[in-house]
Amino acid sequence: MSSLPKSTRKQKGGVSFDPQQFLATVGVARTITQCPKDYKIFSQGDPAESVFYIQQGRVKLKVKSKQDKEAVIAILGAGDFLGEACLIGQTVCLATATAIAPSCILRIEKNEMLRVLHEERTFSDFFIPYVLSRNVRAQEDLVDQLFNSSEQRLARTLLLLANYGKEGTPETVVPEIN
Known part of the structure; x- marks a missing residue:
């Protein structure tokens, strides 16, 4: 954050x-x-x-x-x-x-x-992006559960855990599964 x-x-x-x-x-x-x-x-x-x-x-x-x-x-x-x-x-x-x-x-x-x-606009400017980013993450998780194989879900989870607690812009990474 x-x-x-x-x-x-x-x-x-x-x-x-x-x-x-x-x-x-x-x-x-x-x-x-x-x-x-x-x-x-x-x-x-x-x-x-x-x-x-x-x-x-x-x-x-x-x-x-x-x-x-x-x-x-x-x-x-x-x-x-x-x-x-x-x-x-x-x-x-x-x-x-x-x-x-x-x-x-x-x-x-x-x-x-x-x-x-x-x-307090400074507080709103902080809180609203926080809530929206949580919403996006929930949507990504739902799409992951609905459409990805268990291997793809595991790969995504491992990538998320590897970046846990790191600040910055998220990277789009699509793992290749054979």
Whole structure:
């Protein structure tokens, strides 16, 4: 994830908005929780009322079907958001989020997050591309599952793992399978 931009625009009272400061500190409708390994941040079916930001650590998102089948849908790390679907009217959490390493998680109440997105362009300019890139990744994963052979899916997964945590522009790589 790229570093957050700093605003040069002054707010009322002469103080500029700093997205890094906003995501690093406790404040109005924001709390920080130190989560030990295996701590449930939220569970599937809980009310969706907040956005969470991973300051440190790693979080696993998993879903459970009515037939008790479980699937891990994402492993997220520092700099990632989760629970952002509440911003578009999602009323319940569709997944369970669990810390898989000791983690520091910022919880931002929905109304505060909406306020900041509307009033602070520097934050919106950071958050919107983040959400869109997650959406693109989900679409790529779906296409991969629907149309690629198991060998191609394995090759793609290995390439993604090789680039895990690396910043920069993604490279298009099409592996050849014999």
